[in-house]
Amino acid sequence: MTGEGRAALALDDGGVTDAGAGLEGGASSSVGVGVGVGVGSGPRQTRRSTNTVTLTDVAQHARVSPQTVSRSIRSPELVSEFTLERVRNSIAETGYVPNLAASNLASNRSMTVAAVIPAVSASVFADALHGLEEVLSPAGYQLFIGSTDYRPSHEEELVRALLGRRPDGIFIVGTKHSPNTTHLLRESRVPVVEAWDLTDDPIDSVVGFSNRDAISALVQFAVTRGYAHPTFAGSFQTGDFRAIARRGAFEDSVRELYPGEPIRVVDSGTATVDFETGRRLLDETLTTYPETDVLMFASDVFAAGAVLECARRGIRIPGDIAITGFGDFEISRHLVPTLTTVAVPNRQIGTIAGELLLARMTHRPVENSELDLGFSVVARESA
Amino acid sequence: MTGEGRAALALDDGGVTDAGAGLEGGASSSVGVGVGVGVGSGPRQTRRSTNTVTLTDVAQHARVSPQTVSRSIRSPELVSEFTLERVRNSIAETGYVPNLAASNLASNRSMTVAAVIPAVSASVFADALHGLEEVLSPAGYQLFIGSTDYRPSHEEELVRALLGRRPDGIFIVGTKHSPNTTHLLRESRVPVVEAWDLTDDPIDSVVGFSNRDAISALVQFAVTRGYAHPTFAGSFQTGDFRAIARRGAFEDSVRELYPGEPIRVVDSGTATVDFETGRRLLDETLTTYPETDVLMFASDVFAAGAVLECARRGIRIPGDIAITGFGDFEISRHLVPTLTTVAVPNRQIGTIAGELLLARMTHRPVENSELDLGFSVVARESA
DNA sequence: TAGGCTTATGTTAGCGCTGCCATCATCATC
DNA sequence: GATGATGATGGCAGCGCTAACATAAGCCTA
Numbered sequence: 036m037t038g039e040g041r042a043a044l045a046l047d048d049g050g051v052t053d054a055g056a057g058l059e060g061g062a063s064s065s066v067g068v069g070v071g072v073g074v075g076s077g078p079r080q081t082r083r084s085t086n087t088v089t090l091t092d093v094a095q096h097a098r099v100s101p102q103t104v105s106r107s108i109r110s111p112e113l114v115s116e117f118t119l120e121r122v123r124n125s126i127a128e129t130g131y132v133p134n135l136a137a138s139n140l141a142s143n144r145s146m147t148v149a150a151v152i153p154a155v156s157a158s159v160f161a162d163a164l165h166g167l168e169e170v171l172s173p174a175g176y177q178l179f180i181g182s183t184d185y186r187p188s189h190e191e192e193l194v195r196a197l198l199g200r201r202p203d204g205i206f207i208v209g210t211k212h213s214p215n216t217t218h219l220l221r222e223s224r225v226p227v228v229e230a231w232d233l234t235d236d237p238i239d240s241v242v243g244f245s246n247r248d249a250i251s252a253l254v255q256f257a258v259t260r261g262y263a264h265p266t267f268a269g270s271f272q273t274g275d276f277r278a279i280a281r282r283g284a285f286e287d288s289v290r291e292l293y294p295g296e297p298i299r300v301v302d303s304g305t306a307t308v309d310f311e312t313g314r315r316l317l318d319e320t321l322t323t324y325p326e327t328d329v330l331m332f333a334s335d336v337f338a339a340g341a342v343l344e345c346a347r348r349g350i351r352i353p354g355d356i357a358i359t360g361f362g363d364f365e366i367s368r369h370l371v372p373t374l375t376t377v378a379v380p381n382r383q384i385g386t387i388a389g390e391l392l393l394a395r396m397t398h399r400p401v402e403n404s405e406l407d408l409g410f411s412v413v414a415r416e417s418a
Numbered sequence: 419m420t421g422e423g424r425a426a427l428a429l430d431d432g433g434v435t436d437a438g439a440g441l442e443g444g445a446s447s448s449v450g451v452g453v454g455v456g457v458g459s460g461p462r463q464t465r466r467s468t469n470t471v472t473l474t475d476v477a478q479h480a481r482v483s484p485q486t487v488s489r490s491i492r493s494p495e496l497v498s499e500f501t502l503e504r505v506r507n508s509i510a511e512t513g514y515v516p517n518l519a520a521s522n523l524a525s526n527r528s529m530t531v532a533a534v535i536p537a538v539s540a541s542v543f544a545d546a547l548h549g550l551e552e553v554l555s556p557a558g559y560q561l562f563i564g565s566t567d568y569r570p571s572h573e574e575e576l577v578r579a580l581l582g583r584r585p586d587g588i589f590i591v592g593t594k595h596s597p598n599t600t601h602l603l604r605e606s607r608v609p610v611v612e613a614w615d616l617t618d619d620p621i622d623s624v625v626g627f628s629n630r631d632a633i634s635a636l637v638q639f640a641v642t643r644g645y646a647h648p649t650f651a652g653s654f655q656t657g658d659f660r661a662i663a664r665r666g667a668f669e670d671s672v673r674e675l676y677p678g679e680p681i682r683v684v685d686s687g688t689a690t691v692d693f694e695t696g697r698r699l700l701d702e703t704l705t706t707y708p709e710t711d712v713l714m715f716a717s718d719v720f721a722a723g724a725v726l727e728c729a730r731r732g733i734r735i736p737g738d739i740a741i742t743g744f745g746d747f748e749i750s751r752h753l754v755p756t757l758t759t760v761a762v763p764n765r766q767i768g769t770i771a772g773e774l775l776l777a778r779m780t781h782r783p784v785e786n787s788e789l790d791l792g793f794s795v796v797a798r799e800s801a
Numbered sequence: 802t803a804g805g806c807t808t809a810t811g812t813t814a815g816c817g818c819t820g821c822c823a824t825c826a827t828c829a830t831c
Numbered sequence: 832g833a834t835g836a837t838g839a840t841g842g843c844a845g846c847g848c849t850a851a852c853a854t855a856a857g858c859c860t861a
Contacts, residue, residue, distance in 0.1 A: 087607075089847055100811050105849060115809060130605055135582040136528065137847035139519040140816045155551065156544040165539045168565060177579060180563050182551060196560060199518040222513055310752040339749075346729070346754045366722075366749070369693040371729045472817060483841045488819060498839060520817035523846045 088131045097125035108133060139201065148392060149179040149197040151190065151207040153275070157308065159362060159381045160208060163230065166385020167206055174393055176203070185274035191216045198223050204392035206385075210234035210241060211276040226395035228388040232277055233407060240395075240404035242388045246277050247284035249377045249410045253331060253359060254288035256375075256412050262329035262357060265289060266299035268316040269333025270306045278333050281361070285331065299324045313340020321356075328357060329418060335360035335367050335376055342370050342417065357418035372416030380408045471514045480508035491516060522584065531775060532562040532580040534573065534590040536658070540691065542745060542764045543591060546613065549768020550589055557776055559586070568657035574599045581606050587775035589768075593617035593624060594659040609778035611771040615660055616790060623778075623787035625771045629660050630667035632760045632793045636714060636742060637671035639758075639795050645712035645740060648672060649682035651699040652716025653689045661716050664744070668714065682707045696723020704739075711740060712801060718743035718750050718759055725753050725800065740801035755799030763791045 094101040099118060107114050107122040114122070125131075139145040148171055152160040168178055179200060181193040194216050197205070205220065205227045211234075212220075220227050220238050227239040232246055257265050267285040271278050286298050301319050306312040316337055320330055332338040338360030345352050352358055352372050360367055363378035387406060394401045477484040482501060490497050490505040497505070508514075522528040531554055535543040551561055562583060564576040577599050580588070588603065588610045594617075595603075603610050603621050610622040615629055640648050650668040654661050669681050684702050689695040699720055703713055715721040721743030728735050735741055735755050743750055746761035770789060777784045 087847095090849095091847080101847090102812080102849075103810060106810085109849085113809075118809080130602075132578060132581045132602070132606075134523070134584060134847055136519045136522040136584055137816090138849075140517070140523055140818085141847075141849040143816075143849095145519065154548070155538070156541065156548045158539065158541065158544075161539040161541075161544050165537070165565075168538065177583070178563060180561060182548075195515060198515045200560070201517060201519055219513075219515070223515075309748050311748070314752070340752060343752045343754060365692050365694070369697070369723055369726045371726060473819095474817080484817090485819080485842080486840060489840085492819080496839075501839080517817055520846090521819070523848085524817075524819040526819095526846070 087134075088129045090131070090133070093122065093125045093129050093131045096129055097121045143201075145201045145203055146175055147177050147179050147200060147202045148204040148206060149181065149200065149202040151181050151183060151193060151197065151205070153183050153185045153208055155180065155182050158364065159379075162381035163208075163385035163388075166382040166387075167389045168385075170386050170389030170393060176393075176396075183274070185272055187213050187216075187274050190274075191219070194219055198225075203396045204228070206230060206388050206392065209276055210237065210243075212238075226392055228391055230384050230388055232280065233405070237405060240388075240391055240401075240406075242384055242391065242406045242408065244379060244408050244410045246280040247287075249361070249379070249412075250281045250284035250331075251288045252410070252412050253361075253377055254285060254292055256414070257329050257331070257357075257359075257418070258292050260329075260357075260418060262418075263293075264296065264299070264324075264326045264328045265293065265331060266301060266320050266324050266327040266329070267331050267333070268301040268303075268320055269337060270303040270308060270312060271333075272305045281333055299327065308334050308336050310336060310340030310343065313337035314344040317341035317344050329353075329359065330356055331359045331361075333361055335362040335364040335374060338374055338376065338417075339364070339366050339370055342372070342374060346371065352417050359418050363413055367413075368415065370417070375415045375418035376413050378411045378413050380410070383408055470517075471512045473514070473516070476505065476508045476512050476514045479512055480504045526584075528584045528586055529558055530560050530562050530583060530585045531587040531589060531772075532564065532583065532585040534564050534566060534576060534580065534588070536566050536568045536591055538563065538565050541747065542762075545764035546591075546768035546771070549765040549770075550772045551768075553769050553772030553776060559776075559779075566657070568655055570596050570599075570657050573657075574602070577602055581608075586779045587611070589613060589771050589775065592659055593620065593626075595621075609775055611774055613767050613771055615663065616788070620788060623771075623774055623784075623789075625767055625774065625789045625791065627762060627791050627793045629663045630670075632744070632762070632795075633664045633667035633714075634671045635793070635795050636744075636760055637668060637675055639797070640712050640714070640740075640742075640801070641675050643712075643740075643801060645801075646676075647679065647682070647707075647709045647711045648676065648714060649684060649703050649707050649710040649712070650714050650716070651684040651686075651703055652720060653686040653691060653695060654716075655688045664716055682710065691717050691719050693719060693723030693726065696720035697727040700724035700727050712736075712742065713739055714742045714744075716744055718745040718747040718757060721757055721759070721800075722747070722749050722753055725755070725757060729754065735800050742801050746796055750796075751798065753800070758798045758801035759796050761794045761796050763793070766791055 090104050091101050094104045097104065099122065103114065103118060104122055107119055111119055150164060150167060152164065154160060164178070164180065171178060179197060179202060181197055183190040183193055191213050198219060202225060205225055207227065207229055208231050210229045210232045217238055229237055229241045230243050232243045233241055254265065267282060269278055269282065271282050282300060285300070289296060289298050301316055301323065303312050303316055313332065313336060316332065317330070320327055330341065332341065338358050341358055342352060350356060358374065360374050360376035363376045367374035367376050387408065391401060391404065473487050474484050477487045480487065482505065486497065486501060487505050490502055494502055518529070533547060533550060535547065537543060547561070547563065554561060562580060562585060564580055566573040566576055574596050581602060585608060588608055590610065590612055591614050593612045593615045600621055612620055612624045614626045616624055616626050637648065650665060652661055652665065654665050665683060668683070672679060672681050684699050684706065686695050686699055696715065696719060699715065700713070703710055713724065715724065721741050724741055725735060733739060741757065743757050743759035746759045750757035750759050770791065774784060774787065
């Protein structure tokens with residue numbers, strides 16, 4: 036360890052008080068609107084604490100009615116060229132920033148979409164969010180993100196809080212929710228897209244693929260390649276219904292396709308999805324089920340950790356043991372050996388969900404609101 | 419390729435119209451509030467389009483005033499046990515979800531924090547977001563996320579839109595912004611934390627580390643280890659000021675520490691930060707600057723791509739060429755060989771920024787609002 | 802030139818909530 | 832028993848904006 040950067044923490048109580056914000060910047064600001072300073076005669080002093088510029092201020096400055104300013108912003112085609120010009124100048128000169136909370140309240144549209152995901156830092160969901168944003172942002176919608184950390188109890192609380200913001204649409208990962216969550220979402224009358232899995236009983240719309248079928252296909256693949264002793268490894272924490280579905284699919288498939296073969300599953304419990312856990316899962320597999328000839332991981336991340344560990348230990352893949360992953364992350368086609376896995380349309384889940392929501396929110400007809408985006412088994416060197 | 423999941427797209431106009439949401443769920447809903455359906459005598463029909471339950475509905479149901487319901491939610495300690503109980507029941511029975519837009523408007527606090535980041539899918543920022551959320555969520559704040567895609571023009575537009583939601587705090591990556599963006603943020607009078615770099619002229623607060631010093635330390639490290647011909651590789655697109663700062667630091671350090679040595683930089687331009695680009699950068703380095711004995715990447719992702727490519731080609735690390743990264747991603751300590759890199763407090767940037775914002779938003783005094791969290795060079799096998 | 806149509810702007814009344822104050826009952830204090 | 836302090840609740844107005852209607856001016860047609 037060379038070079039250690041300076042560090043200087045220290046928060047919470049101390050001497051220096053909050054400063055900084057009150058700098059009263061450049062030339063273009065502050066109309067002469069003397070509100071907020073008890074002007075004397077009025078029946079009661081106004082409540083405006085922050086002396087921000089309002090639509091009315093802009094209207095006065097441009098010598099038009101507030102409504103005209105509102106129109107200039109929301110539907111400029113209804114306003115004459117001349118007036119529009121004046122209003123625009125006033126907006127620039129006053130530094131007006133519309134208060135969307137007020138707009139939301141008055142118009143009953145928030146121009147937001149709420150996204151409920153298990154974890155922001157999981158790249159698969161980040162990809163989907165990216166896709167969502169890509170579609171919604173140009174249409175003027177903003178994304179509200181909440182993460183559940185795979186805790187169903189937290190999900191309900193979160194959904195409740197997000198609904199409080201009156202989003203125009205909701206994107207939620209997973210198709211299994213608590214009864215209350217489902218009820219809340221149904222009652223909200225807001226377009227909802229459930230993602231990442233399929234279900235017979237959607238709240239509204241679904242965009243995903245069958246986690247069960249994907250694993251079945253992978254087991255089928257193992258059969259075709261002649262592997263005799265498959266083991267499944269992953270972390271199956273209570274709230275991660277997709278991982279649990281995959282595990283169930285593995286068990287069923289093995290029963291069906293490997294009659295007589297014992298069902299081997301290695302579970303890391305609540306461990307995070309990272310390379311380290313992949314190594315540990317490999318380790319546990321090798322000691323617990325040394326007969327394993329194909330080790331199927333519930334995520335490419337685990338698989339990658341295992342592949343790297345094998346490289347370190349000199350275990351040959353697929354010679355000594357074959358390895359498969361799930362997700363087709365970018366790393367998988369760069370590993371040595373490259374990783375056999377299941378490709379899943381992460382990004383596309385986001386974009387398609389976004390388009391679906393957009394159609395719903397603008398009351399455009401939607402042909403199909405239960406979309407199976409499919410998956411594909413990607414055969415590479417590791418199996 | 420085996421097993422191809424079914425797919426069934428098709429959006430936009432078609433026959434079937436929007437259905438689904440209007441299921442009028444379980445037993446516990448709908449008070450007898452006959453609004454929304456022109457009731458006849460009133461001077462004008464009300465505007466309430468969605469017949470959602472309001473605070474007034476709950477109040478009527480509980481036979482108390484709206485104010486008491488509001489209090490029961492926001493400061494229950496002011497309400498008697500008996501009343502509280504009744505109100506809580508009414509809330510549950512009516513399925514009331516508070517409208518936070520109205521609350522925001524009336525109270526002038528939105529209980530939201532806006533986060534402006536270059537890209538959601540970049541794991542470093544996802545980590546910071548995670549940290550932010552971890553701190554803000556328990557305090558009741560929600561996160562509004564906007565991504566700029568490294569386009570400064572987009573940043574301004576985004577900040578404007580986010581300010582429209584009247585966040586109580588703002589987290590923004592980077593310390594270099596357009597004059598307009600800076601002006602907007604200053605004028606907003608909202609606590610702002612700029613992150614991921616340091617600056618002499620912050621808008622308000624800063625939490626980060628010196629990208630320049632980090633690279634200098636790394637070059638210094640290269641000197642100590644006896645490397646003679648360093649090359650820097652990365653993608654330095656226009657809006658990524660941190661990458662550009664690192665590049666500049668590399669150039670300056672080489673001038674200082676390797677007098678007479680030419681400055682070797684390989685630039686992949688606007689290429690995305692992924693393993694593939696890392697491989698290409700390695701390739702370009704080997705052909706353009708074959709004399710390179712230590713190749714320093716602007717990100718661990720590039721470095722990992724290069725390390726894997728070397729494994730494939732049989733290039734020995736650090737024997738034939740030494741490699742360093744930046745960021746200390748999880749993969750770096752699992753690669754073979756493990757990667758020498760610079761550890762940067764991603765997650766911590768988020769948590770510290772969150773605490774800072776929280777202090778500011780609750781008007782607690784803050785001792786130091788310019789925090790250098792430091793970095794550390796992590797020496798591993800690859801160099 | 803009256804009547805209707807179109808276009809541009811203004812007026813009014815809330816959207817659902819909370820800040821501020823007023824009110825009223827209860828209790829301790831002198 | 833009058834006084835004030837305390838606790839619990841209600842009334843009123845207004846946050847900043849927009850839907851819905853009203854109005855005014857210009858234009859066309861017969």
